Amino acid sequence: MASSVREKIVNAALDRFHVLGFNACSVQNIVEQAGVPKGSFYNYFKSKELLALEVLGIYAQGVRTEMLADASIAPMDRLRGQFAFMAASYKGYGYGTGCLFETLATEASDQTPLIRNAVAQLFDHWTGLAATAIRDGQAAGDIHGHIDPERTARFLINSWQGAVVRMKVTNDNGPLEDFFAVGLAPLQRGT
């Protein structure tokens, strides 16, 4: 079935982009992993970049950023919980594999404007949700009032990406633990 070939390509791309990166992953790598004829690729995708956009969207839905705006959870628990959820997914892939956001962001360039825009929007959306959690925490008296919610949210999300960079080198979760201890914990009042 046509839909099944398409699905195989998307699933294979999710894996291959994650492991190899966007630039080093060829259409050939993807169709081999998918077990479909190379000729079928362009029946479904006009370019590797458009496939990466779709894969990025699927990955983004899996990292539960919406948890950051869940008013039924205490704001600091939302922040910790969402990053911890991502940490658990990295553990599943193997720490050395990293995060697809980071991989695509770091390869973003003038040559891949669609990916650069998509990653920028995902980071901005994620930042907005984290800023909401910080503002809610300030309103509840749980998070220090002197903190700039937007700027701090950007910094935390960037710092998380940096922890992922170091994680790919150390191949363990030490950099993520440093993030929780030094980056996140100080937001909380009374700590």
Place this chain on the structure above:
Amino acid sequence: MASSVREKIVNAALDRFHVLGFNACSVQNIVEQAGVPKGSFYNYFKSKELLALEVLGIYAQGVRTEMLADASIAPMDRLRGQFAFMAASYKGYGYGTGCLFETLATEASDQTPLIRNAVAQLFDHWTGLAATAIRDGQAAGDIHGHIDPERTARFLINSWQGAVVRMKVTNDNGPLEDFFAVGLAPLQRGT
């Protein structure tokens, strides 16, 4: 002259690895940029990975991490100064080009153990120097005493790499400014 061909290859590799990344940069890309015959490459380098190691060492010497241990400069000024020096170099390359440390770190994998080890050692060395600056600042009463020097140094350096990831997407220095304001400034007592 033989030495001149070698130098051309190293300089071309510094540029091409920086712009294209390690995986996407072929030996062909390097010899084209260097303007030397492809056959000459393997007279000087046994592999692309060994060339990357040499390039990484050259880049590392250029980022002035030794400034962090310079006792003639106030510790917070060392920390700010060294990151500001890196920021200035990114501006020179174009913010979208990023940082060679980050590029090689994020592509580090089981397939390139020499690069992974070299990047790990560079990060550890840099972390050690930043921790020294933090300890000196604590001894001088300029930096909050409750901060864990090693862990905070690791976090700051990782966060800087993350700011670089975001910088490659935004193509401006906003993420670096967020780092200075949210990551670095709070170390200083009386701020």
